Amino acid sequence: MIQILHKLWRNHGGLHLDYHKEDSNAAPTKHLPMAEELIIPLQQHSGYKPTLTVNAGDYVYKGQELASHTGFMKVPVHASTSGTITAIEERPIAHPSGLSDVCIILKPDGKDDWGNARMPTYPDPSQVDGEVLRQRICAAGIVGMGGAVFPAAIKLNVHDNIPIEALVINGAECEPYITCDDRLMREKPVEILRGVQIMMHIIATQRCLIGIEDNKPEAIAAMQAAREELGDQRIAIIPIPTLYPSGSEKQLIKILTGKEVPSGGRPATIGIVCHNPATARAIYRAVVLGEPLIDRYLTITGKGVAQPCNVEVPLGTPIQHLIAHSGGYTQKKPLPSPPLIREGSQEGSYSSPDKGRLGGVSLIMGGPMMGVSLHTDQIPVVKATNCILVSDIPESEQQPALPCIRCGRCAEACPVTLLPQQLYWHSRARDFDKAEQYHLFDCIECGCCSYVCPSHIRLVDYYRFAKAEIRTQREAKTKANIARERHDFHQERLERAKREKAEKLAKHKEQAQTTTDDGKKAAIQAALERAKAKKAEAAQTTTGETTE
Amino acid sequence: MIFSKRTSPYVSGKQDVSSIMRQVLYALIPGTAVLIWYFGWGILSNLVLAIVFAELLEWGMLKLRQRPIRPFLSDYSAVVTAWLLAVAMPAFSPWWLIVIAMIFAIVIAKHLYGGLGYNPFNPAMIGYAAVLVSYPVQMTIWPAPVDFSFAQISLGQTLQHVFAGSTQGWDALSAATPLDAVKVSLSLNKLLSEIYATGQFGLLAGQATWGWVNLAWLLGGLWLLWQRIIGWQIPVALLGTLAVMASVFWLIDPQAYASPLFHLFSGAAMLGAFFIATDPVSASTTPTGKLFYAGGIGLFTYIIRTWGGYPDAIAFSVIIMNMAVPLLDYYTQPRVYGTKQGQRG
Numbered sequence A: 001m002i003q004i005l006h007k008l009w010r011n012h013g014g015l016h017l018d019y020h021k022e023d024s025n026a027a028p029t030k031h032l033p034m035a036e037e038l039i040i041p042l043q044q045h046s047g048y049k050p051t052l053t054v055n056a057g058d059y060v061y062k063g064q065e066l067a068s069h070t071g072f073m074k075v076p077v078h079a080s081t082s083g084t085i086t087a088i089e090e091r092p093i094a095h096p097s098g099l100s101d102v103c104i105i106l107k108p109d110g111k112d113d114w115g116n117a118r119m120p121t122y123p124d125p126s127q128v129d130g131e132v133l134r135q136r137i138c139a140a141g142i143v144g145m146g147g148a149v150f151p152a153a154i155k156l157n158v159h160d161n162i163p164i165e166a167l168v169i170n171g172a173e174c175e176p177y178i179t180c181d182d183r184l185m186r187e188k189p190v191e192i193l194r195g196v197q198i199m200m201h202i203i204a205t206q207r208c209l210i211g212i213e214d215n216k217p218e219a220i221a222a223m224q225a226a227r228e229e230l231g232d233q234r235i236a237i238i239p240i241p242t243l244y245p246s247g248s249e250k251q252l253i254k255i256l257t258g259k260e261v262p263s264g265g266r267p268a269t270i271g272i273v274c275h276n277p278a279t280a281r282a283i284y285r286a287v288v289l290g291e292p293l294i295d296r297y298l299t300i301t302g303k304g305v306a307q308p309c310n311v312e313v314p315l316g317t318p319i320q321h322l323i324a325h326s327g328g329y330t331q332k333k334p335l336p337s338p339p340l341i342r343e344g345s346q347e348g349s350y351s352s353p354d355k356g357r358l359g360g361v362s363l364i365m366g367g368p369m370m371g372v373s374l375h376t377d378q379i380p381v382v383k384a385t386n387c388i389l390v391s392d393i394p395e396s397e398q399q400p401a402l403p404c405i406r407c408g409r410c411a412e413a414c415p416v417t418l419l420p421q422q423l424y425w426h427s428r429a430r431d432f433d434k435a436e437q438y439h440l441f442d443c444i445e446c447g448c449c450s451y452v453c454p455s456h457i458r459l460v461d462y463y464r465f466a467k468a469e470i471r472t473q474r475e476a477k478t479k480a481n482i483a484r485e486r487h488d489f490h491q492e493r494l495e496r497a498k499r500e501k502a503e504k505l506a507k508h509k510e511q512a513q514t515t516t517d518d519g520k521k522a523a524i525q526a527a528l529e530r531a532k533a534k535k536a537e538a539a540q541t542t543t544g545e546t547t548e
Numbered sequence B: 001m002i003f004s005k006r007t008s009p010y011v012s013g014k015q016d017v018s019s020i021m022r023q024v025l026y027a028l029i030p031g032t033a034v035l036i037w038y039f040g041w042g043i044l045s046n047l048v049l050a051i052v053f054a055e056l057l058e059w060g061m062l063k064l065r066q067r068p069i070r071p072f073l074s075d076y077s078a079v080v081t082a083w084l085l086a087v088a089m090p091a092f093s094p095w096w097l098i099v100i101a102m103i104f105a106i107v108i109a110k111h112l113y114g115g116l117g118y119n120p121f122n123p124a125m126i127g128y129a130a131v132l133v134s135y136p137v138q139m140t141i142w143p144a145p146v147d148f149s150f151a152q153i154s155l156g157q158t159l160q161h162v163f164a165g166s167t168q169g170w171d172a173l174s175a176a177t178p179l180d181a182v183k184v185s186l187s188l189n190k191l192l193s194e195i196y197a198t199g200q201f202g203l204l205a206g207q208a209t210w211g212w213v214n215l216a217w218l219l220g221g222l223w224l225l226w227q228r229i230i231g232w233q234i235p236v237a238l239l240g241t242l243a244v245m246a247s248v249f250w251l252i253d254p255q256a257y258a259s260p261l262f263h264l265f266s267g268a269a270m271l272g273a274f275f276i277a278t279d280p281v282s283a284s285t286t287p288t289g290k291l292f293y294a295g296g297i298g299l300f301t302y303i304i305r306t307w308g309g310y311p312d313a314i315a316f317s318v319i320i321m322n323m324a325v326p327l328l329d330y331y332t333q334p335r336v337y338g339t340k341q342g343q344r345g
Helices: A128-140 A181-187 A189-203 A217-231 A251-256 A277-289 A317-326 A408-413 A420-428 A434-436 A450-453 A459-547 B015-039 B041-066 B069-073 B079-086 B095-113 B122-133 B134-141 B154-166 B177-186 B192-196 B206-225 B235-252 B262-266 B269-276 B287-307 B313-331
Strands: A037-041 A065-068 A083-092 A100-108 A166-170 A207-214 A233-239 A270-273 A297-303 A309-314 A360-365 A372-374 A388-392
Touching: A037 A083, A128 A189, A128 A277, A166 A189, A166 A277, A181 A189, A181 A277, A181 A297, A189 A207, A189 A270, A189 A277, A207 A217, A207 A434, A207 B122, A217 A233, A217 B015, A233 A251, A270 A277, A270 A309, A277 B313, A297 A408, A317 A388, A317 B095, A360 B313, A408 A420, A408 A450, A420 A434, A420 A459, A434 A459, A434 B069, A450 A459, B015 B041, B015 B079, B015 B269, B041 B069, B041 B079, B041 B154, B079 B095, B079 B122, B079 B269, B095 B122, B122 B134, B122 B313, B206 B269, B235 B262, B235 B287, B262 B269, B269 B287, B269 B313, B287 B313
Parallel strands: A166 A207, A166 A270, A207 A233, A297 A388
Antiparallel strands: A037 A100, A083 A100, A297 A309, A360 A372, A360 A388
């Protein structure tokens, strides 16, 4: 076959890393026995919580909706298997601060029974209206499965005024260790491409660019073979150079199209829609097979697990169950935390990122560059879980943070061409306006700057801190504005009420004045009349007596 | 199982401050070796004294400032400062001169501004400039270079000179450096052809010694470039500007202005371009900023060498351009992805 050479563009910066992909990508994806209980958090997407539609004690079929999505930015969740809901309670979730959230606890009955929970199927999606398909994608609970968990149906809701030039499928998988998309592209390429065709139909585009990093030759070959099988000339499988973070949406769009997503904008504004291969496959299954999103591919890897591998598991499976079925932990005891060395920061200033690099066993959801560190393995697999990485950092690698020596390696590595160093100084000094001027919110938190920093400064933590502070301040500001408006309105209302009361009073007084005057006069008059009459009567009687 | 809570990224690169500084030291070895060949114990005593004093002062300042001692003492930054000063000062410098230079470099220029990473001026150059303007006599007497100098002046004589100021048994006490010689002779209205004819000039239109020394600095500098410890911008812009300036004036009047080769391979041109101006802390950090910063150093170097009062132009130029760095950094920000050039967030 003839592969048409596709022109690629270069991004600024980026890193060549140790990928460790071969740890987990050699063996076919495994299916594990069902866990004792599934923990299904209500909120598995970016947006608002869906509304619960089941109660504790209910029996549910596989694929049955547990919480509905009526309303804005809501995505439903479904039962990953058939069984009984034992409880609906707060359980720890995958959150950087180790928070808990409402979860539905499902005890599987082992039958894996769909009942009648399957949605109606559309064997030929190209004959169905795009809006109907979009509604189906929403009802199936599909979100971006690369980890960003943005509702897929909303991403596919494009406006007519900007025609979509191309659908970009992000098969780059640029983070080290993670190989689930690699395995998925090798094992289910046809399903992915069928999903791609459905998406192209919805957004009415005639071009699809599938970018895959060239360290995945098998995945590239499998996808190309599938494309030949489907014979769809609109789809191009494009190998791209392996360079972290080419799998970041904005960076990949630049590499494949040469266009840059405007700062603060979405790809749709430049006529691009970008999705992950796993999302494409989920869309295919939702539309053609009528199955909601209830399982996913993920990688279990790292030096801390005995047998790294890829698995396809029902959503809600506790991480502990996954680890137990991949040989367990290699390190049985956590290493002690090292003493903290503070870089010369003033007392009371923000100092937690000055810790430098710590050792110990870490449980990470996601990759080594951008993943979230978890505090317990009781946390379930959710729609966002693409990788469970158990890292084992020897103590020799723990290094304290030294002051910044302004070497500029961070700026060389930054894929967004930011000046990380300036962002660091300003974030550290809490000079947030300056940090924003240096485009703080364009930072994608890829971790390149922290990785190359010779002083081991946890740069990304400073940016997270600054972003959070700015958001908090903004919220406080809007709240204060609303409060002030309400207060002003309230004052105004009180004054108006006062005014009205005063006016009323004045009126009353006036009325009272007039009425009371008349009444008094009348009363006096009446009294006088009565007195007169009495007098007259008395006079009469006396005269009468005298006359008798 | 308890997991240690950390934040991404969980992996890190191989470089750290101390490894960067160590590589700079490795790159300084060829040039230093050439100097040792010509000046023997004179350079070695400079080096030993400078490094010992620097580390002592560093330790004292860290103690006074209540900073953790170990990570900072082992970052090698003070050693680099000391090394640069030791090869910039005349061989056989008396101990007190080195102490004063190190106090200015480590205590005043570095720690009083906040220590590693916070100094706006290049510490080595501040130390050098301070002793140059305070003790011009001692700072301008270089002994005459001799092949394998160890044979000429023994360790004992060196120590006597360095610690007691005695010059017993010395044959050649001093010789002006080529830069100095050319400068002084030109000011006496001699022609360059006459000056060169005096015979102390050889390869690369300068004194053979200094030509070789500069070549060795260049070699070490190229290795630093290849190791990606420094970027190309600073050396290229500095040497480029210096060469362009020198070429223009040399073409105008070859008898009154020294050739570009002479400028590039005498004095501290190569040392400055690869080791001094590239000090990350006091240099500009943006790619464009670096070009302007180093270009400015090259320009001032030529101006000071040609019309200034001192031949030691690199030190003053670096200090002058250090002052311009905040401004340069602000006005040379690169275009951020998804924005227009110069757009503020």
